[in-house]
Amino acid sequence: MASAPAQQSTLSVEQARVVLSEVIQAFSVPENAARMEEARESACNDMGKMLQLVLPVATQIQQEVIKAYGFNSEGEGVLKFARLVKVYETQDPEIAAMSVKLKSLLLPPLSTPPIGSGIPSS
Numbered sequence: 001m002a003s004a005p006a007q008q009s010t011l012s013v014e015q016a017r018v019v020l021s022e023v024i025q026a027f028s029v030p031e032n033a034a035r036m037e038e039a040r041e042s043a044c045n046d047m048g049k050m051l052q053l054v055l056p057v058a059t060q061i062q063q064e065v066i067k068a069y070g071f072n073s074e075g076e077g078v079l080k081f082a083r084l085v086k087v088y089e090t091q092d093p094e095i096a097a098m099s100v101k102l103k104s105l106l107l108p109p110l111s112t113p114p115i116g117s118g119i120p121s122s
Contacts, residue, residue, distance in 0.1 A: 011069065013095065016088050019081070020098045023065045027105045032061045036105075050107075058106050 011019060026032055039057045043049035062078045071077035089096040
């Protein structure tokens with residue numbers, strides 16, 4: 001079902017579900033999971049380092065999947081796919097759920113400090 005790379009990528013809701021599912025599965029491939037874990041460990045939960053180290057790895061993993069569906073194999077293709085998913089999130093609960101799952105794979109869990117646990121003033 002691969003389209004010509006030069007062709008503008010538009011997917012139906014059903015096709016978007018399939019591609020999104022494949023992208024999520026790609027993150028559980030042992031090699032990709034190891035790459036993501038290594039990048040996360042190197043980033044040490046620092047958001048700036050996450051953007052420098054984790055985001056590029058995550059983008060590469062997504063690119064490997066979506067290029068078979070006619071999306072540009074550069075970062076631009078991932079952005080176009082993300083925008084398409086965003087549009088379909090409001091129309092399809094399954095896509096919305098998969099999008100949340102994908103985001104959880106990309107972003108570190110946010111830990112909020114307990115109230116009143118700031119730096120004591122002295």
